[in-house]
Amino acid sequence: MSTKEEIQEQLQKAVSEEPHNINKILKLTNKLASLDEDNVRFSVDAGVIDRLGKELVARHETAVSELIKNSYDADATVATLNFANVDSIGGTLTVEDNGNGMSRNQLVNGFMRISSSDKIHEPVSPVYKRKRAGKKGIGRFSAQRLGDKLTIVTQTSNYKNALKVVVDWNKYAMDEELFLIQNKIIEIPKNKDIVSGTTLIIENLRDWWSEAMIKRVYRYALDVIQPFPISKKKIIDNKIADSGFKIICKKNNNVIANEKSMFFEHALAEIYGYVDDNGHAFWEINNSKLPDVETKKPQIIFDDNDNHAQKYVYLKGIQLKAFYFVFNVNLIPKQIESYIRSATDEQGGIRLYRNGFRVLPYGEKQNDWLGLDESVRKRKVLPVHGNNNFFGFIQIEDKNKNFQELSSREGLFRNEAYDELIDFSYKVLIAAIIRVGRERGVKITTDQKDWDAKYSRNPKEALLDAADDLEKLADDLDEIADSTEDTKDESDNQDDSKNKKKEEQNAKQKEKAKKIRDKAKSIRDAVERIEEFNMLRVLAGLGLIIGEFTHEIMQYLSAFKIDSKFLIDNLKKSTEEYKRAVRLKETFSSFEVYTSYFDETISQNVNRELKPIELRDVIKPFVKSVAPDLKRNNITLETDYKGYDLFTCKMHVSEWSSILFNLYSNAKKAIKRSNKVGKILIKAYKDEEKVYLEFQDNGDGIPAENRDKIFTAFFTTSSPKGHKTNMKNELSGTGLGLKILSDILGSYNGDISLGNEIDDYSTNFIIELPVATDEEINEYGL
Incomplete structure (x- = not known):
């Protein structure tokens, strides 16, 4: 080992x-530094990169969505992702954007610096002043989580060349000093098709990717997507107006x-309207x-008198x-509906563009400039048509000089042109x-006439009609109160006591109207659950049969145990009869565990209250119940819990019995087909927004061509049954x-998907559910 003096000499020579x-x-x-006898310093093992990648970014879909958010933070208007050769592990992902790009300083001291402070010092983007969407410092670890090799190509508008860096994550092995690992940076010619931007090429991907996973990436990045036409850049008060952000996967x-x-292909209808040179207005679908x-x-479009x-x-x-959406009527696939609805709640409505430039605040949240939400409340027209039922825009050409912006640059003057615009837009929609x-x-x-004659009504529709009638009654009461108020205003010479009495009467009328509307809302809320109740009635009948069966079986188990014990005690151990008696006792013991579990689950159904579920509280009793079956089938089952308080949103505990037993049944059949010694792993963990459960097995796996089909009704991987099969086998697949x-x-805004296999496992089902809120946990004293 070299001495301190020898190293100093070598250092001087090198310099x-x-x-x-x-x-x-x-x-x-x-x-x-390591020979300094008076001071000590922290050092960083290069293996920390791998550990941070796995711990900070647990799921590969999340990792990609973080890269997308980095593009958004860089003021890109579009990010394009291409997954190449990803049906198996080892493919390539390319992420291209047209954002600001990175200078050498930003690349070296920003991207290549762990825990950089850029997003703390600059909480908004430089051009569009977007609030930063990406998590601080996760982007580089997302790239490491995804693949073995990362190539960065980036260019800015004010530098003559592009920069290229290649990072081989395999260099970052344990027992190596992190800061000693070097990555070559070179200058290359610019991409002439863009002014600025960044391209990430991630090679030798660690996971395979199905189409469902790629779509999930799009959903995960929803909070930065603006599903509207891209407008032109517009400078307002020395700031460039944001022209939107698109993702293409x-x-x-x-x-x-x-x-x-x-988004748009799931719209119920695409609506188009225009005004011709003669001033006549038209609409079409x-x-x-x-x-x-x-x-x-x-x-x-005709005038008000038609x-x-x-x-x-x-x-x-x-x-x-405009694109028109109707929710909760089975017109949109459930998983897609949940995030489209989330987007319409935040960004729905009709936006206004002038010569390609966005005009604010029209179409912003809570901005009901066309009176759509007000129209829904009045219920003059009953088909849903609130702002959250539309994604749309109105285009005013520059040659139309009838619209003038306010001096604040926020909105238009309320002139005759503006009033006509509202009238036209409302009538078209x-x-x-x-x-x-x-x-x-x-x-x-x-008040539609002869509607009953044309459409036969079921109880659900009758209830909705009753709610409509209640709403109309409430409207009438409000109109009476308003007309009385108007009369009072015109009669200033009336004495105060009469005015006060009228005010009290008006207040009572409006209070009645409010109560009637609340009742109508209660009816509509109940109607939404009618279909669910019908299904629950069928399932409840089945549950009663299962409950009675379980109860009856429990009555016989004690006798079985006593009789099997009697046989064991009175038979010679060397005989075949004794072996059969022991096996019979073990079988009854396993059966008792199963029936006890189901008996407890059925008993829990008496309590219909939904509450947050701690995943340990449903996994542990399930594992105990299947332990005898695991032993009989030579399957080992392990559990892995990461973190505490793994509470889901409010659910019914019995639903977890269905979930876990279904996954276990599928795993057991897959293991049997594979002729392997079976292994099952159940993992539970969470992040800030979701709780996850992974159910993995080492069975025969699911072929790539079936990965996007397995959640389709009646699709099965079980072998076809013969015409002489019994009912049990017929129903098993x-x-x-x-x-x-x-x-x-899906009813809880959750999801189940097929994920990448880990280690020796061949199938990995991933369940995700919203995490319980602090209010829900406190409500139940959990």
């Missing part, structure tokens, strides 16, 4: 003779997820999911386009949703189990 050999100088400096260069496939809804030709074509003086050249509503067979207005689990979890 004077090899000043460009920075790595050699660093190594000698590190050795010299491809697999082998074929589009898998973009705004069209993930394109690409509807319902038959006979699409208009064969543009429909003209006598003459409406003529607009100030709206020549105006265009409107209402005409379209009425046409859609008629085809759906829903009531259009509260119907292909409904995973579909039912998906529906259970």
Whole structure:
């Protein structure tokens, strides 16, 4: 081992003779520091990169969504992802954006610096002033989590060349000093197709990717997606207006997820309206999911009396386009519906563009500039048409000079042109949703004549009619109160006592109206659950049969145990009869564990209250119940809990019995087909927003071509049954189990998906559910 003096001499020589050999100088400096007898310093093992990658970014979908958010933070307007050759491990992911790019300083002291403070010092992006979406410092670890090798190519608008860095994550092995590992940075010619931007190429991916996983990446990045037409850049008060952000996800260069496939193709109807050069307004419906809804030709808008074509003086050249969504009526797939609804709640409505520039605040949350939400509350027109039922925009061409912006640059003057615009837009949307509503067979207005004769009503529809009538009664009461108020205002000479009495009467009228509306809302809330109650009634009947069966079986188990013990005590151990008696006792013991578990689960159904579920509290009794069956089938089962308080959103505990037993049954069959010594692993963990459960087995796995089919009703991997099969075998592979689990979890805004296998396991089901809120945990004293 070299002495302190020898190392100092070597260091001096390196600095004077090899000043460009920075790595050699660093190594000698590190050795010299380790011999310091008066001071100690922290050092960092290179293996920390691998550990941080796995611990900070547990799921590969999350890792990719973090890279997308980094593009958003860099003021990109589009990020394009391409997953190449990813049906098995070892593929390549390319992430390209047209953001600001990184300078050498930003690349070296930002991206390549662990726990950099850039996003703390600069909480908003430089151009569009976006609030940073990416988690601080996770981007680099996301890249490590995804693959073995990362290539970064980045260019800025004000530098002549692009920069390229290649990071081989395999260099970051344990027992190596982190700061001694070097990554070459070189300058290369710019990509002339973009002004600035960054491309990440991640090679030798650690996971395979299905189309469902790629779509999940899109959903995970939803909070930065703006599903609207990209507007032109506009400078307001020396700030460039944000022109939106789009994501395109491809697999082998074929589009898998973009705004069209993930949003607009699920719209019930595409509505279009315009005003021609004569001032006549037209509307039409394109690409509807319902038959006979699409208009064969543009429909003209009539005046309020329906006598003459409406003529607009100030709206020549105006265009409107909107995508219309109706929720909770089985028109959109459940998983897709949940995130589309989330997006419409935050960003739904009709936005306004002038010559390609966004005009605020129209279409912002809580901005009901067209009166759509107000119209829903008044219930003059019944088909749903609130702002959260639309993604749309209105385009005003620059040649139309009738609209003037306010001096604050926020909004337009309320002139005649503005009033015409509201009238035109509202009429286009209402005409379209009425046409859609008629085809759906829903009531259009509260006083619609002969509706019963055309559409036979079921109890659900009758209840909705009753709610409509209550709403109309509430409206009438409000109108009476308002008219009385108007009369009082015009009669200033009336004495105070009469005015006070009128005020009290008006207050009572409005209070009655409020109570009636609350009752109508209660009816509608109940109606939403009718279909669920019908299914629950069927399942309840089945549950009663199972409960009675379990109860009866429990009565006989004691006798079985006594009789089997008698046989064991009175038979010679060397006989075949004794062996059979011992096996019989073991079988009855296993059966007793099963029946006790089901008996307890059925008993819990008496309590219908939903509450947060700690995953340990459902996994442990399940493992205990299947222990005898595991032993009999030579399967080992392990559990792995990461963290504490793994509480899900409010659920019913018995639903977890269905979930776990279904997954166990599938795993057991897969293991049997594989002829292996069986292994099952159940993992439970959480992050800030979700609780996760992974159920892994080492059976025969699921072929790549079936990965996107297994949650489809009646799709099964079980072998076809012969025509002489018994009922038990016939029902064991119907292909409904995973579909039912998906529906259970989907009802709680959760999900079940097929994930990448780990270690010696061949199948990995991943369940995710919203984590319980602090209020829910405190409510139940958990």
